[in-house]
Amino acid sequence: MQGADLAFTRFSETHLSQLMGWIDSEAQCRQWGGPRFRFPFDARSFTEDCCWRELPSFVLEDAAGCAVAFGQYYNRLNCCHLGRLIVAPAVRGLGVGRQLISRLVAQGCREFGLNRSSLFVLKKNQRALALYEKLGYRKQIYPEPVEWLDMCHYLVAPAKEILAATNSSTDKVGK
Numbered sequence: 001m002q003g004a005d006l007a008f009t010r011f012s013e014t015h016l017s018q019l020m021g022w023i024d025s026e027a028q029c030r031q032w033g034g035p036r037f038r039f040p041f042d043a044r045s046f047t048e049d050c051c052w053r054e055l056p057s058f059v060l061e062d063a064a065g066c067a068v069a070f071g072q073y074y075n076r077l078n079c080c081h082l083g084r085l086i087v088a089p090a091v092r093g094l095g096v097g098r099q100l101i102s103r104l105v106a107q108g109c110r111e112f113g114l115n116r117s118s119l120f121v122l123k124k125n126q127r128a129l130a131l132y133e134k135l136g137y138r139k140q141i142y143p144e145p146v147e148w149l150d151m152c153h154y155l156v157a158p159a160k161e162i163l164a165a166t167n168s169s170t171d172k173v174g175k
């Protein structure tokens, strides 16, 4: 899927049922949303656990206005920290994940004046890990105690490297 075909836009309630429809098992839900995300969910519990009203939350939409990917960011330890990344099952493996990360990092780094990005990934999520390492993310020791950290890798990358790997503009990223 080409970047020009997809619009990067704020997540809104109109996208909620599409996003919920991409997660159909407890295992997928934990992999995506973390150990405390309730499953099965309804719109209310999903909204509370996903925190989309509180955190900057975005989708990529196709030309028909359907959401095909979702992600969030916030400032964590002076990195643009990405969370809850997911691509619609029907379009995985087509480069949408790359585009999503590129757009989130460009926008989040600009918003917070940051030049690095971070994320957590479950050690067993090899597909996601492969994508992140291709984009320049590298494993680091997380500097604070977190109870679920033994299940995850903490990854960090310079924003410029991610944007270069995804052929995006780097000129607006924080110095």
Ligand SMILES: CC(C)(COP(=O)(O)OP(=O)(O)OC[C@H]1O[C@@H](n2cnc3c(N)ncnc32)[C@H](O)[C@@H]1OP(=O)(O)O)[C@@H](O)C(=O)NCCC(=O)NCCS
Residues within 6 Å of the ligand: 031, 032, 084, 085, 086, 087, 088, 091, 092, 093, 094, 095, 096, 097, 098, 099, 120, 121, 122, 125, 126, 127, 128, 130, 131, 134
């Ligand atoms: C992880 C995820 C976001 C990746 O999105 P995607 O759109 O499929 O990824 P892309 O098409 O951009 O693929 C980029 C890279 O991912 C890896 N990848 C993609 N499809 C893969 C597959 N079927 N098997 C293994 N690796 C694969 C490859 O390294 C690929 O690089 P390449 O294009 O040079 O071969 C998506 O698989 C997903 O939504 N997974 C479920 C939710 C999840 O696990 N989120 C991550 C939480 S940390």
